[in-house]
Amino acid sequence: MTSHASRVLVLNSGSSSVKYQLLDMTDGTRLALGLVERIGEETSRLSHTPLASGGAKREHEGPIADHEAALKAVATELAADGLGLDSPELAAIGHRVVHGGLKFTVPTVIDDAVLAEIERLVPVAPLHNPANITGIRTAQALRPDLPQVAVFDTAFHTTMPECAARYAIDVATADAHRIRRYGFHGTSHAYVSRQTAALLGKDPAETNVIVLHLGNGASASAVAGGRCMDTSMGLTPLEGLVMGTRSGDIDPAVTFHLKRVAGMSADEIDVLLNKKSGLLGLCGDNDMREIRRRIEEGDERAQLAFDIYIHRLKKYIGAYTAVLGHVDAVVFTAGVGENAAPVREAAVAGLEELGLAVDAGLNAVRSDAPRLISPEYARVAVAVVPTDEELEIAQQTYALVNA
Numbered sequence: 001m002t003s004h005a006s007r008v009l010v011l012n013s014g015s016s017s018v019k020y021q022l023l024d025m026t027d028g029t030r031l032a033l034g035l036v037e038r039i040g041e042e043t044s045r046l047s048h049t050p051l052a053s054g055g056a057k058r059e060h061e062g063p064i065a066d067h068e069a070a071l072k073a074v075a076t077e078l079a080a081d082g083l084g085l086d087s088p089e090l091a092a093i094g095h096r097v098v099h100g101g102l103k104f105t106v107p108t109v110i111d112d113a114v115l116a117e118i119e120r121l122v123p124v125a126p127l128h129n130p131a132n133i134t135g136i137r138t139a140q141a142l143r144p145d146l147p148q149v150a151v152f153d154t155a156f157h158t159t160m161p162e163c164a165a166r167y168a169i170d171v172a173t174a175d176a177h178r179i180r181r182y183g184f185h186g187t188s189h190a191y192v193s194r195q196t197a198a199l200l201g202k203d204p205a206e207t208n209v210i211v212l213h214l215g216n217g218a219s220a221s222a223v224a225g226g227r228c229m230d231t232s233m234g235l236t237p238l239e240g241l242v243m244g245t246r247s248g249d250i251d252p253a254v255t256f257h258l259k260r261v262a263g264m265s266a267d268e269i270d271v272l273l274n275k276k277s278g279l280l281g282l283c284g285d286n287d288m289r290e291i292r293r294r295i296e297e298g299d300e301r302a303q304l305a306f307d308i309y310i311h312r313l314k315k316y317i318g319a320y321t322a323v324l325g326h327v328d329a330v331v332f333t334a335g336v337g338e339n340a341a342p343v344r345e346a347a348v349a350g351l352e353e354l355g356l357a358v359d360a361g362l363n364a365v366r367s368d369a370p371r372l373i374s375p376e377y378a379r380v381a382v383a384v385v386p387t388d389e390e391l392e393i394a395q396q397t398y399a400l401v402n403a
């Protein structure tokens, strides 16, 4: 590789979308970013922001048939900014891959065997891995000479001890079907826990953190010395916290009940729990901004949805305090965690016995910077640390191809 190849393209391929960022890894600068949505429909949309040139966001609407066409459109946009995919300055493409099973514990350069293994995991990640595979194949076709790296959402959680990773079900059945707790949002939990140690001025290897990643999807993790000890998502991203549209933890017998008594099929129950539950199911809105607005107007359904969301969050803070034994910081991240001061305040309220408190003035400050929101006297720091999954994927990709 030539020494000036310092750019990494990060691709996050969903079933009908591709999110991308081009970064310069000499200093982590973002050169361009964008999103292709509604791939395969008549009304596909591409929005591209050429950050390097400071140019305005460009948007195009019109049919984009498949992922190959989407990536070609992205390549055209990048080329228009002098940042084409054929540039010798491009060092690698880093792909977000949702499920890496137990095999992929670290970022991995993709070859045929790696791709086959990601494909073997499709039964445990039917919604995500097929789209990731399509993204990888498409990128390989565009630049067959370039290292393509898979960065797995599950990798950070592979350090979980068996007692946290296993469900208490028949072992032979679990193993035959690879049923265990894998966890997701791993790049975010890794990045945010490390950044939190830096914020505290501590060595990550000696810092214990509870990370609360609260976006539309939400997960908590207990991280001891940089290693994940437990996380709230399980076999799939459905387990754990109350989310925008997902139920999080429920008694599994609810599903049998829905099948036997309500006559719902497995697919209908899947849709109910993943797409029509959580905050949306409880109050008709999944955006925390709208829920807060309704609460301000005295809406009781919105208030109850908020209370259920907070109750679950508190249970996880308590549980992970017990898992870790000693906690240096509780940290909030992602769309809700970074922006919703009332969520942070309510989640920590009443937890003084656990050493937790929030300073109302600090909590009210809006900022993009990592920051502490606990008062000086608090035994455990409470922090807000913006997540940056793309930067983490780019850094891991770049480190691997330069190793």
Ligand code: AMP
Pocket: 214, 215, 216, 217, 244, 286, 287, 288, 289, 334, 335, 336, 339, 340
């Ligand atoms: P993410 O999945 O991390 O992009 O987070 C998306 C979610 O963040 C949205 O669904 C909103 O509920 C939430 N969010 C974004 N901005 C705010 C805000 N200012 N206040 C409350 N919630 C917010």
